[in-house]
Amino acid sequence: MLSIQPSKPQKATPNLLPLRINHNGPINSTQQYWKPSTDEKGTHHVYFRGRHLHGKPIPLPENYTGAVLHITDKQLPQQRAQTQPLNSGEEDEDGDDDVEVEESMPVEVKIAEQVGEFAEVVVWEHGGEVDGSGDMFVKGIDEWIGFAESMHMDDDAEGETGQESTKTS
Numbered sequence: 804m805l806s807i808q809p810s811k812p813q814k815a816t817p818n819l820l821p822l823r824i825n826h827n828g829p830i831n832s833t834q835q836y837w838k839p840s841t842d843e844k845g846t847h848h849v850y851f852r853g854r855h856l857h858g859k860p861i862p863l864p865e866n867y868t869g870a871v872l873h874i875t876d877k878q879l880p881q882q883r884a885q886t887q888p889l890n891s892g893e894e895d896e897d898g899d900d901d902v903e904v905e906e907s908m909p910v911e912v913k914i915a916e917q918v919g920e921f922a923e924v925v926v927w928e929h930g931g932e933v934d935g936s937g938d939m940f941v942k943g944i945d946e947w948i949g950f951a952e953s954m955h956m957d958d959d960a961e962g963e964t965g966q967e968s969t970k971t972s
Contacts, residue, residue, distance in 0.1 A: 871919030
C-alpha cells in the first residue's frame with residue numbers, strides 16, 4: 804500500500820508515446836528534443852528523432868486530479884493493532900464456542916511523495932491522428948474512470964439512478 808504525502812507539486816502533462824526510450828535520468832536540454840506545437844484543430848504535433856508524432860489531449864473529468872508520485876523506501880510507522888476477542892457465545896468458523904483472539908496482519912505502507920499534478924494526458928501516435936474510439940490508451944483511461952466512478956458512487960447517486968438506497972443512520 805502507499806500513503807501519499809502532499810508536497811508542493813509542480814504542474815505537469817504526462818505524454819504517452821508510441822515508442823520506448825531507454826533512459827530514465829535527467830536531460831540537460833529538453834527543448835532540443837521535444838518541441839510540440841498545436842494546430843488550429845487542437846491536434847499536437849512534434850518530431851521526435853525524425854518521426855512525426857500526432858498527439859491528442861485527453862482531459863481528466865472535472866472532479867479528478869492526476870498525481871505524479873515518487874515512491875520512497877520510507878515506511879509509514881505502523882500503529883499497534885487492537886486485538887479483539889470474539890464475543891462469548893458466538894461460534895467461530897469451526898462451530899466451536901471457544902473464545903479466540905482475532906489477529907490482524909501488519910500491512911506494509913510505503914510513503915509516496917507527490918511531485919506533480921496534471922489535468923490532462925496527451926496520447927501520441929505515429930503518422931496520423933489518434934483514434935479516440937480505437938486507441939487502447941484512450942479506451943483504457945475512459946474505462947478506468949468509469950470503473951473508479953462506479954466503485955466510489957454515493958448512496959445518493961445510486962438513488963438518483965433508480966436503484967434503491969440502503970442508507971441507515
